[in-house]
Amino acid sequence: MAGDFYEALGVPRGASADEIQRAYRKLARQYHPDVNRDPAAEDRFKEVSEAYGVLSDAEQRRRYDRFGADFRRVPEDYEERAGRGPGGRTVYTSGPGVGGFEDFDFEDLFSGVFRRGGRGGPVPGADQEAELTLTVEEAYRGGHRRLTLGDRDLDVTIPPGVVDGQRIRLAGEGGQGSGGGASGHLFLVVRIAPNPRYRLDGRDLVMDLPVAPWEAALGATVPITTPGGEAKVRVVAGSSSGRRLRLRGEGLPNPRGKPGDLYAVVKIVVPRSLGKRERDLFEELSAVSDFDPRGA
Structure with a gap:
């Protein structure tokens, strides 16, 4: 997604989890395709959904704050080593419990160095989470929804009777693994939009x-x-x-x-307003009835 996740939600970088959630829900109600027919609304809804999916997850938010828009391409088991390499370049190394990977420069991180295959074995991808906003009618009957998250189009099967807060798992649609590791899962958290009737x-x-x-x-x-x-x-x-x-x-x-x-x-x-006959009947009822609605 182009742009900044914080700007997409209209919150400062130091925003709390509650502030991020409130901002997302407000924008989701405003731009959800079921309530906003503007052709641009769907793209805006996808943008805020992706931003919330990252910033609502503490670990993903930490990595995004640290590495920026390319945070998904940084293996999760790498931590920054204190000090600098040649020329003052930041050097990274594998974290505790994951041995055998050779040190590398940050500038080399996105040039395919990890495709060489580390000796530490395959590393599975991270699970990810995003919100799926539904109407009451969609939650009742279930069905299918086509979503676009980032650069991916996903076909989602919604079971009948999902409730607010329920998670729908899309196996293998989370973060990509490295070294032949399996992809993580994508969990869609159901949010049911306010309804004027129910x-x-x-x-x-x-x-x-x-x-x-x-x-x-x-x-x-x-x-x-x-x-x-x-x-x-x-x-x-x-x-x-x-x-x-x-x-x-x-x-x-x-x-x-x-x-x-x-x-x-x-x-x-x-x-x-009352017609003459209606008024006469109500006045007659008022005269003959001893009902006191304010009585004990």
């Missing part, structure tokens, strides 16, 4: 259910939209605002157990 509580979904005063008082069966499609919920007579009506199994699926539930929270809504 609120998440684990695998349970919570939504507001607007009802008319007469529906709440007399009872009614009303249609609702769930991530799985249309459904109907029975509003019990005498329901007040705040009453939770449960639809079993209509929350996020669970491949290994019981699915979540959907809770529709009653919200009584009154007409903004």
Whole structure:
């Protein structure tokens, strides 16, 4: 990725982990292709995702701060030796527990010196991590997503019912090994974007259910939209605002157990304006009813 990871997220180099996470989430919501149709938004989303994938990992961030944009090409088992080589050039050597590699100059690091094959054996690549932002509907039904991270295009299979914080492993898509070592894994951490209709509580979904005063008082069966499609919920007579009506199994699926539930929270809504007949009926109800909503 061209540019600086800190600049991509709009944070200073000394930013805390929380500041980096807040910056990423703000930008991810702004540029996610599902909510921003600007053709340039997808590229910006990929840029901030890659930057966060590095800066949210303490070890990767340390290496990035030390070696810059080419940090992935520096073997992880090398540490800087105190002192300088000929001409004042920085000299590196293998770290503790990894013997047999010959010393080398930093300027030679990217000229293919490691392709000669060290005598210490193959070194596996590092695991990497990035965030994958999904809508509630995507988390519910699963599916496929094509991602671009850095210079790689990846096809990701999203299992139905993933929850916020769950990790999806892409085997062999992490850092490249050296000396014939296997590549590491890439872990995608699921983040579910805020939704105007649903609120998440684990695998349970919570939504507001607007009802008319007469529906709440007399009872009614009303249609609702769930991530799985249309459904109907029975509003019990005498329901007040705040009453939770449960639809079993209509929350996020669970491949290994019981699915979540959907809770529709009653919200009584009154007409903004009344016709003459409606006003007469409400006035008549007011006159004959002894109900006191503020009573004990």
